[in-house]
Amino acid sequence: MKIGSVELPSPFAVAPMAGMTDSAFRRLVKRHGGCGLVVTEMVSSEGLVRGIDRTLEYAEYTEEERPVSIQIFGGDPEKMAAAAQIVEGMGADIVDVNMGCPVPKIAKHNAGCSLMREPQHAATVINAMAKAVKIPVTVKMRAGWNDQEKNAPTLARMVQDAGAAAIAVHGRTAAQSYSGSADWDLVARIADDVSIPVFGSGDCIEPEQIVAKLQSGVEGVLVGRGVLRNPWILAQAEDLAAGRPKRDVTLEQRGQFLLDYIELLQHERVWDHESRPTNHDSRQRSHDKWVVNKLRALGSYYTKGLDNGSHLRTAINSAETLDELREIVVSFFSGSRVSDRAIAQI
Numbered sequence: 001m002k003i004g005s006v007e008l009p010s011p012f013a014v015a016p017m018a019g020m021t022d023s024a025f026r027r028l029v030k031r032h033g034g035c036g037l038v039v040t041e042m043v044s045s046e047g048l049v050r051g052i053d054r055t056l057e058y059a060e061y062t063e064e065e066r067p068v069s070i071q072i073f074g075g076d077p078e079k080m081a082a083a084a085q086i087v088e089g090m091g092a093d094i095v096d097v098n099m100g101c102p103v104p105k106i107a108k109h110n111a112g113c114s115l116m117r118e119p120q121h122a123a124t125v126i127n128a129m130a131k132a133v134k135i136p137v138t139v140k141m142r143a144g145w146n147d148q149e150k151n152a153p154t155l156a157r158m159v160q161d162a163g164a165a166a167i168a169v170h171g172r173t174a175a176q177s178y179s180g181s182a183d184w185d186l187v188a189r190i191a192d193d194v195s196i197p198v199f200g201s202g203d204c205i206e207p208e209q210i211v212a213k214l215q216s217g218v219e220g221v222l223v224g225r226g227v228l229r230n231p232w233i234l235a236q237a238e239d240l241a242a243g244r245p246k247r248d249v250t251l252e253q254r255g256q257f258l259l260d261y262i263e264l265l266q267h268e269r270v271w272d273h274e275s276r277p278t279n280h281d282s283r284q285r286s287h288d289k290w291v292v293n294k295l296r297a298l299g300s301y302y303t304k305g306l307d308n309g310s311h312l313r314t315a316i317n318s319a320e321t322l323d324e325l326r327e328i329v330v331s332f333f334s335g336s337r338v339s340d341r342a343i344a345q346i
């Protein structure tokens, strides 16, 4: 599968997820196989243009993640074009535009899903970006704003005509947020109607569902929460699509994933901590706390579907240090039970 001239090794991709799909997580998913594309967490076009360190940090990626798409949000055509040039200058393979975020903080600034309410303006944004860069410009949208404004099919055509190289559709409206279920019939109709590749997104938590969705007519599937629960899901989908049985993942491997994630996060550069005019120890404590919080965020998804997963989740949430966190992970996944000490903390 190709987006513009960018070849994807697999039609399965990690969906952008703010707060979750950081570079460390993306690298680990990539290492486990089956992943054709990773998308960064959304990054503010305004922050990119103003060169704000924290924004640039969200856009960082490593070579092993390629092909990589940087997702930006904003509503001003000139700023979005300038931000696309910055993304291109950072060496990203693709620049993606967020037209799906329903969070008022984003949507009220004429960005995210509120762009879907002004399709002509949305097309102007894409046109300005497509003219400004050589890398493919893609769009990620929802089904629409609400049930009365389910205009993804119209917007898909308009952004295609404006120069978008591919689109991704999460089959829920902004009003639905994450309730109900994604409308994959709508996604399939859009894929049938436009000539650019269409990725569908929503509710794939088993590898079998990913393969079934691929057969419904879309060119690719973006998987979000399913990857947070099971980072092997794309590799397993690739197995099934190739006619092989899906690979088994042992408890030890699941535990090792969390240990590897802690390890990678420990070595990440985080602007917020490094910029503090405090001493080394206090910066280290801030960084460790950041890692603990990252693990808590992932834990709320990763523990779903595991036997005793709620115990593990509670234990992770009560851990204050990285050593405690590692101990909880090791004892849970080696013995399939949280250690007595961790249980005592629950």
Ligand SMILES: Cc1cc2nc3c(=O)[nH]c(=O)nc-3n(C[C@H](O)[C@H](O)[C@H](O)COP(=O)(O)O)c2cc1C
Residues within 6 Å of the ligand: 015, 016, 017, 018, 019, 020, 041, 042, 071, 098, 099, 100, 101, 140, 170, 201, 202, 203, 204, 222, 223, 224, 225, 226
């Ligand atoms: C925690 C979280 C953060 C998300 N952040 C973004 C984002 O930054 N940009 C975006 O386009 N979609 C974002 N999404 C939506 C996902 O990319 C995806 O379309 C949606 O979750 C449906 O797919 P899923 O059922 O496979 O999770 C986010 C979803 C979640 C759960």
